[in-house]
Amino acid sequence: MTMGVNDGTVIGSELLLDHGSPIDRWNLTLVSEGYTEQELPNFRLHSLEFVTLLLATPPFAGPSAAINVYRLDVASSQSGADDPAPCGTGATADTFFDARFCANGLDRRVLVVDTTLALNTVYAELPWSHAILVIVNSPLSGGTGGGVATTTLHPKGMATGLHELGHSAFGLADEYDYASTCNESGRDFHPAVEPAAANVTVNSSFSTLKWGHLVDPSTPMPTSTRDDCSVCEGPGLSPTTPGTVGAYTGGNHYHCGVFRGEYDCKMRAHGEPFCAVCQERINAALFPFFP
Numbered sequence: 448m449t450m451g452v453n454d455g456t457v458i459g460s461e462l463l464l465d466h467g468s469p470i471d472r473w474n475l476t477l478v479s480e481g482y483t484e485q486e487l488p489n490f491r492l493h494s495l496e497f498v499t500l501l502l503a504t505p506p507f508a509g510p511s512a513a514i515n516v517y518r519l520d521v522a523s524s525q526s527g528a529d530d531p532a533p534c535g536t537g538a539t540a541d542t543f544f545d546a547r548f549c550a551n552g553l554d555r556r557v558l559v560v561d562t563t564l565a566l567n568t569v570y571a572e573l574p575w576s577h578a579i580l581v582i583v584n585s586p587l588s589g590g591t592g593g594g595v596a597t598t599t600l601h602p603k604g605m606a607t608g609l610h611e612l613g614h615s616a617f618g619l620a621d622e623y624d625y626a627s628t629c630n631e632s633g634r635d636f637h638p639a640v641e642p643a644a645a646n647v648t649v650n651s652s653f654s655t656l657k658w659g660h661l662v663d664p665s666t667p668m669p670t671s672t673r674d675d676c677s678v679c680e681g682p683g684l685s686p687t688t689p690g691t692v693g694a695y696t697g698g699n700h701y702h703c704g705v706f707r708g709e710y711d712c713k714m715r716a717h718g719e720p721f722c723a724v725c726q727e728r729i730n731a732a733l734f735p736f737f738p
C-alpha cells in the first residue's frame with residue numbers, strides 16, 4: 448500500500464551548511480524518504496556525503512558562500528520505495544512521500560515522489576527553500592528532476608542527485624540522446640524549435656550559438672556529427688580534447704538536429720563533471736545570492 452502522509456512523521460530540520468540568513472542565500476533542502484525513524488541517522492550521514500560531493504563538484508565551490516544547505520528529517524513507516532510492475536519486482540513500502548520507481552511505466556529508474564506533498568512539507572518547515580532534493584532510502588538506481596529532485600543510495604546516487612538538481616534547480620536539459628529507451632521512435636531528429644534550456648540548442652552557427660562566447664573560433668562547427676541518426680550514440684570517445692566547448696550532435700533526448708556544448712557533461716553521464724556551459728548557467732543562477 449502507498450498511503451502517503453499517514454505513513455510517517457516530520458521529525459525536524461537542521462542547517463548543514465551555513466552562509467548566513469536564508470533571506471539572502473540560495474537555500475537547498477535535503478529531505479529523507481523511505482527511512483524509518485530508526486534509520487534516520489543513516490540519512491544524516493548520506494546528507495553530509497551529498498554536501499561534501501556538492502562542494503567538490505565545479506562550479507559549486509566557487510559560489511559556495513551563496514549556498515545554505517538544510518536537512519529535513521522525515522520518518523517513514525517502512526523502508527525503501529514502491530518498485531511496481533512492469534519494470535520492478537512489485538515490492539511496496541509505506542513511505543511518507545509515496546516514492547515509486549518505474550513512474551512512466553517503462554523505465555525502472557524513473558523515481559518520483561508526491562511532489563505537492565514534498566513541496567508543502569518542506570515549505571511548512573523551511574519556507575525559504577529554493578531547491579529540494581529527496582534522498583530515497585533504496586539501493587536501486589533512479590531519480591528525476593521535476594518540481595523536486597529525487598535520487599537514491601545507489602553507488603552513483605549522490606552524483607545522480609547533482610544531475611537531477613541540474614534539471615530542477617537550474618533548468619538544464621539532459622544532454623544524452625535517448626528517451627526512456629534507445630529504441631523509442633520519433634527520436635531521430637530534434638524539432639526545429641530552440642529549447643529553453645541553456646545547455647542544448649538547435650543552432651550550431653558559431654556567430655549565433657547561445658554559448659558562442661565560450662567557443663574558440665578554431666573549433667569546427669558542428670564539432671561532432673552522427674553517421675546514423677536512427678540510433679543512440681554509444682559511449683564513444685570524444686573527437687576533441689576533453690573540455691573543448693563547441694556544438695556536439697545529440698542531446699535533449701534526440702539523436703540529431705540538436706547540439707550540446709561539450710562531448711561529456713554531468714547532464715549526459717552522471718559521473719562526468721558539469722560542462723562549461725552548465726557551469727556558467729549554475730554560476731549565473733547563484734550569483735544574486737553571493738554575499
Ligand SMILES: [Zn+2]
Pocket residue numbers: 622646708709712713714721722723724725726
Ligand atoms: Zn552540460
